[in-house]
Amino acid sequence: MKTFEVIKNGEGENYNYSQDHCFIKLSSRHTNGELSFVEDTLKPGFYLARHHHKIMTEIFYILKGEVELIFDDQTVIAKPGDTVTVPPNVWHAASCKDGGKMLSIFLKGQFDLYLEHLSKMSESDFEDAELMKSVSAEFDIYEE
Known part of the structure; x- marks a missing residue:
């Protein structure tokens, strides 16, 4: 029986998308869906559209660069060492003009499984708005 796991720098499930490059450092598969942990390198021009979660709490810890988090009534510029916690039902968007790096923690969420699912989809799947x-929605992500 395994008692601990070490995932070294540059290791973990690896998802390299057009706007960011993610390494899964802790999969929700190992926490009964309670927690996942992602190292996310944001490429210049990164933009995450406005969305919210009904169950999941998102926690961002900024390592490099500046990440702009846009809420309904406030915009926050998060810098290295800053932590931003976004509870369920809070609409938010994010951008990173010059690129950066952050750790993202997802409490009661399976964002890692969402990334895995996306990696198996075709270009035509991505163009299908309803799909x-x-x-x-299957992964607790709701856009306008």
């Missing part, structure tokens, strides 16, 4: 809405 994307359904896939996102």
Whole structure:
């Protein structure tokens, strides 16, 4: 029986998308869906559209660069060492003009499984708005 796991720098499930490059450092598979932990390198021009979660709490810890988090009534510029916690039902978007790096923790969420699912989809799947809405909702991600 395994008692601990070490995932070294540059290791973990690896998802390299057009806007960011993610390494899964802790999969929700190992926590009964309670927690996942992602190292996320944001490429210049990164933009995450406005969305919210009904169950999941998102926690961002900024390592490099500046990440702009946009809420309904406030915009926060998060810098290295800053932590931003976004509870369920809070609409938010994010951007990173010059690129950066952050650790993202997902409490009561399976964001790692969402990334895995996306990695298996075709370009035509991504162009199907209804399919994307359904896939996102499956993983507690709701856009306008």
